[in-house]
Amino acid sequence: MLAFLLRRIGLLIPTFIGVTIAAFGFIRLLPGDPVLLMAGERGLTPERHAELLKQFGFDRPIYEQYFDYLVGVLQGDLGNSLVTKKPVFEEFFTLFPATLELSICAIIFAIALGLPAGIIAAVKRGSVFDHSVMSTALVGYSMPIFWLGLLFIMLFSGLLGWTPVSGRISLLYFFEPVTGLMTVDAFLSGQPGAVRSALSHLILPTIVLGTIPMAVIARQTRSAMLEVLGEDYVRTAKAKGLPPVRVIGLHALRNALIPVITTIGLQVGVLLAGAILTETIFSWPGIGKWIVDSISRRDYPSVQGGLLMIAVIVMLVNLTVDVLYGLVNPRIRHQR
Amino acid sequence: MFARKTALAVALLAATAFAGTASAKTFVHCSEGSPEGFDPALYTAGTTFDASSNSVYNRLVEFEVGTTNIDPGLAESWEVSDDGLEYTFKLRQGVKFHSTDYFTPTRDFNADDVVFSFMRQLKKDHAWHQYTAGTAWEYFNGMSMPDLLKSVEKVDDYTVKFVLNRPEAPMIANLGMDFASIVSKEYADKLAADGKMEDLNQKPIGTGAFKFVAYQKDAVIRYKAHDDYWEGRPKIDDLVFAITTDPSVRHQRLKAGECHFNPYPNPADLDAIRNDPDLQLPEQEGLNVGYLAYNTKVAPFDNAKVRKALNMAVNKQAILDAVFQGAGKAAKNPIPPTIWSYNDAIEDDPYDPDAAKKMLEEAGVTDLKMKIWAMPVQRPYNPNARRMAEVIQSDFAKIGVEVEIVSYEWGEYLKRSKDVDRDGAVLLGWTGDNGDPDNFLAVLLGCDGVGGSNRAQWCNKEFEDLIQKAKVTSDVAERTRLYEEAQVVFKREAPWATIAHSVVFKAMRKEVEGFKIHPFGSHIFKYVDLK
Numbered sequence: 001m002l003a004f005l006l007r008r009i010g011l012l013i014p015t016f017i018g019v020t021i022a023a024f025g026f027i028r029l030l031p032g033d034p035v036l037l038m039a040g041e042r043g044l045t046p047e048r049h050a051e052l053l054k055q056f057g058f059d060r061p062i063y064e065q066y067f068d069y070l071v072g073v074l075q076g077d078l079g080n081s082l083v084t085k086k087p088v089f090e091e092f093f094t095l096f097p098a099t100l101e102l103s104i105c106a107i108i109f110a111i112a113l114g115l116p117a118g119i120i121a122a123v124k125r126g127s128v129f130d131h132s133v134m135s136t137a138l139v140g141y142s143m144p145i146f147w148l149g150l151l152f153i154m155l156f157s158g159l160l161g162w163t164p165v166s167g168r169i170s171l172l173y174f175f176e177p178v179t180g181l182m183t184v185d186a187f188l189s190g191q192p193g194a195v196r197s198a199l200s201h202l203i204l205p206t207i208v209l210g211t212i213p214m215a216v217i218a219r220q221t222r223s224a225m226l227e228v229l230g231e232d233y234v235r236t237a238k239a240k241g242l243p244p245v246r247v248i249g250l251h252a253l254r255n256a257l258i259p260v261i262t263t264i265g266l267q268v269g270v271l272l273a274g275a276i277l278t279e280t281i282f283s284w285p286g287i288g289k290w291i292v293d294s295i296s297r298r299d300y301p302s303v304q305g306g307l308l309m310i311a312v313i314v315m316l317v318n319l320t321v322d323v324l325y326g327l328v329n330p331r332i333r334h335q336r
Numbered sequence: 337m338f339a340r341k342t343a344l345a346v347a348l349l350a351a352t353a354f355a356g357t358a359s360a361k362t363f364v365h366c367s368e369g370s371p372e373g374f375d376p377a378l379y380t381a382g383t384t385f386d387a388s389s390n391s392v393y394n395r396l397v398e399f400e401v402g403t404t405n406i407d408p409g410l411a412e413s414w415e416v417s418d419d420g421l422e423y424t425f426k427l428r429q430g431v432k433f434h435s436t437d438y439f440t441p442t443r444d445f446n447a448d449d450v451v452f453s454f455m456r457q458l459k460k461d462h463a464w465h466q467y468t469a470g471t472a473w474e475y476f477n478g479m480s481m482p483d484l485l486k487s488v489e490k491v492d493d494y495t496v497k498f499v500l501n502r503p504e505a506p507m508i509a510n511l512g513m514d515f516a517s518i519v520s521k522e523y524a525d526k527l528a529a530d531g532k533m534e535d536l537n538q539k540p541i542g543t544g545a546f547k548f549v550a551y552q553k554d555a556v557i558r559y560k561a562h563d564d565y566w567e568g569r570p571k572i573d574d575l576v577f578a579i580t581t582d583p584s585v586r587h588q589r590l591k592a593g594e595c596h597f598n599p600y601p602n603p604a605d606l607d608a609i610r611n612d613p614d615l616q617l618p619e620q621e622g623l624n625v626g627y628l629a630y631n632t633k634v635a636p637f638d639n640a641k642v643r644k645a646l647n648m649a650v651n652k653q654a655i656l657d658a659v660f661q662g663a664g665k666a667a668k669n670p671i672p673p674t675i676w677s678y679n680d681a682i683e684d685d686p687y688d689p690d691a692a693k694k695m696l697e698e699a700g701v702t703d704l705k706m707k708i709w710a711m712p713v714q715r716p717y718n719p720n721a722r723r724m725a726e727v728i729q730s731d732f733a734k735i736g737v738e739v740e741i742v743s744y745e746w747g748e749y750l751k752r753s754k755d756v757d758r759d760g761a762v763l764l765g766w767t768g769d770n771g772d773p774d775n776f777l778a779v780l781l782g783c784d785g786v787g788g789s790n791r792a793q794w795c796n797k798e799f800e801d802l803i804q805k806a807k808v809t810s811d812v813a814e815r816t817r818l819y820e821e822a823q824v825v826f827k828r829e830a831p832w833a834t835i836a837h838s839v840v841f842k843a844m845r846k847e848v849e850g851f852k853i854h855p856f857g858s859h860i861f862k863y864v865d866l867k
Contacts, residue, residue, distance in 0.1 A: 030745075031744075031745040031747070031748055032745050032746065032747040033747045033748075033751075036747035036748075036750055036751055037747045038380070038472070038474060039380075039474065039750075040380065040750070041750065041764065041765070041766060041767075041789075042380070042478045042769075042789070043750060043754070043788055043789050044474075044477070048477060052472055055470060055472070056470055080469040080470070082470055083372045083373075084372055084373055085373060085468040085470060085471075085534065085537060086534075086538075091553070094553045095553060095554060098555075150584055150585075153584075153585060153588050154588065157588060157592060158588050158591060158592065161592070164592075164594065165585060165588045165589045165592050165594055166580060166585050166588075166589060166594075167555070167556075167578060167580075167594070171362070171576050171578060171594070174550075174558065176550075177552065280581055280582055281582055281585055283555070283578070283579060283581065283582070283585060285552065285553055285554030285555035285579070286554075289554060289581070290554065293369075293370075298747075
C-alpha cells in the first residue's frame, strides 16, 4: 500500500510543475495589459506606463518572472493581488471555505440522490422508474446552470417566498468568521436562528450546483450496475439463494463502484467549474467568482495563484480517489 | 397554503430579529461588485468609491449631491490669488474622525491631515508613497496633479495653501474628487508605528457620515452612522452593502425586500419596476457621452464637409432604440446636459441621408470604404458597441459608404485607437471626473490629447484658444461663455459624430427617502432615510 501511495505522489511532482507553467502562461497568453486596463479610457503616458510595468516587474524577461514565481510558490508565497494589494494566498483562503461548503453540500446532494436512483434504475431496468430517472438525468445534465439558477430564484424565492434569494446568511446576523464555513460559524456564534438562516441560504445553490453531478452519477451508476448484474458471480450469488439486498448491495455494488468513484472524483473539477456560475447567481463569495473577476482585470498573481490552488486541490482529490480504489478493490492495489 | 404559512413565518422571524436590534434603521445597498480596497486614492472604479470615499471620507470641497456644483466640505472657504497660482483654504474646526474598535482619535481634523493626504501622492520620497504593493495613485496622476501641484503647505492648524505650477481653473473641482479624500494622519502614524501600513487600505478611518465596521470579502460590507458627523448624524443607523453582481438577482433581492437599493437595474426589468407599487425608479441623464471619432489626420476625413455629411447619415433615433432601449438621449454636444456651460442653443445635424449623399459628392468623395471600431466592452455611454456599429454600418450603406467593423481586446483597443495614423473611426466615450467642462473638452478634443485621449486627432486653433483661455480664467460666467463658443466650433468642424448620453436609472424600495442621483455615478447614502 505504501509503495502504491509513494508511486502516486511521485507522479504528482511533474504534474505540479506543469500546472505552474500552465497557470503562469495561460493568463499571459490572453491579450491585454493589466496596466492599460487599470487606466481605462483615461489612459496614461508611455513613461508612466513603463514606470508601472517596472513597478510590477512585468518589464523583465518572461522566464525570470516565471522563475521568481516558482521560487515564491515553493516558499508558499503566491504574490500580491494587483487589485486589492493583499497576498493571494490570504485571499484564496478567505474565499475557499465558501466554495468548499457549497461543493460539499452539492456533492452530498448528488450522491444521495444519484447513487440510489442509478441502482434502482439498473435493478428495475426497462421499468417506468428507469425511464423517468434516465430522462430526468438527461434533462439535468443538459440544463444550463445559469438559467436553472435564475429560474429557481424566480420560482422559489420570488413567487413562493420559500427560500432567500441569494447570499450566505441573512444580513441580520453578523459575526466574525472562525472556520469560514457559514453553517459552522453560525452554530458557533450561538445566535438564535443563525444556523437555520445559513442552511436556508444553502438550499438553492446546492441543488443548482449538484444537479449536473447528480445526473452524471445516476447514469454512471446505472450502467456500471447493469454490467455487473450480468456477471456470472452475481448469478451464482442469486442461485445460492442470497437475499437480493445482499446480492445487489455487496456483490454487485462493490464491484460497480469503481467507475462510479472515478466519476465522483472527476465531478470535483465539474463542481469547481459550475461554482463559477452558481456563485455568480447566488452572490456566493467563493473562489469561482473571484477567479473570473481576476481574469477580466488581468490580475496575474490572483489568476495564476487561484488556478494553481484549484489544480492542487483537484490533484489531491484524485490522489484520494486512487487510494480509495485500492481500498475498494484490492486488485488495483496489487497491480504492478 | 404552505407558501403562505412559510412567508408568514419568515415575516415573523424577520420582525423578531428587527425587534432584537432595538428598531435600528438598516439600509441595505445591493452593490454591483466588490471594492478593490478602501483607500480611494489608489483606485479609479466607482464601486470602490461608493464603499470608501462616498461613505467613509470627506474632501476639502464637496459636490452638492445631485449636481456638479461645488460646496464647501472640510474647507469652510477658500481664496484664489490674482495670478491663479495660490489657493488658500480655511478649514472647518471641530470635525471628528471615526472612533472604532481599531482606532481612537485623540485630536480633531486639522491642516496636518490635508497636507498628509496630498503629499503622500505627490512626493515620490514620501514614506507613504509606496505603502502597499503596486501603489500607483492612478487618479491623481490621471488628472495631471503631479505637473500641476507644486506644494501643499500648512499655514496654521486650520489654514492650508496649495501652490500650483500654472493657473488652472478646474483645480477646485479636482479637490472634490475621490482621490482628494482626506485621511487621518494620526491614524497613519499609528499604523506606521505598528508596522501595519497596508491597513490604511483595509480598515479606513475618515470624517465621513459612516464609519467602517467590517468587510467580508465579496459578500458584505458593514458601516455604522458616525454620531459626531459634522453635517449632522445620518438618519439611518446601519449601512450595509450586500454585494450582488448579477443584475437579475439584484432585482429579485430588491423585490423580496432583501435590499433597499439596486444601483444598476437591467433595462429589461425597468417596466416591471415602474409597475411595482413597492418600488420606485428615479432617473437622470448620466455625466457621459458616447461618440464616433473620425481620424481627422487621414484623408478624406481631414475634410470637415465629409465628416459633416457622415454625421447627417447617422440615424441616432435608431441607435437609441436598438442599443440603449430607452435608456439613452441623443447627444448633440460633446458634453452632457448636466454639465454647466452646455450649449442648448446648438441645433443637431438633421438625419438626412439624401442631403448627406449630396454633400459627399460635392466634397468629391465617391466609393468611400472605411473601418468603424467597435469596443469589446459594455459601458454606460455605449451598452453594445457592436450593435451600434452595425446600425451605423447600415446607415452609411444608404449613402454609398461601405463600412468594415473591427474590434480588439479592450486594453489593445484603447492603445491602438490612439495612433495618429489609425485607420478608421472609433466608437468610444467618456464619463466625467469632476464635472468641469474642461474635463471633457480639453481632455478629449484639446491639441495636447492628439496621439492620446483625443481619438479624433483633432487640433483646431480656434477651439484650442477658447479652451485654453477658459482653463486659466477663474470667473465662471466668462468660462461659460468661452465653452459655449467652443461647442459652436466643435459642431461646425464635426471631429466626432456625437451619439448619445446614457440615462441612469436607480431602483429602490418605496420606503427609501432622500436619495438623489448623483451625476458622477456615485451612490451617496448620507441623506437617506427609511420611512
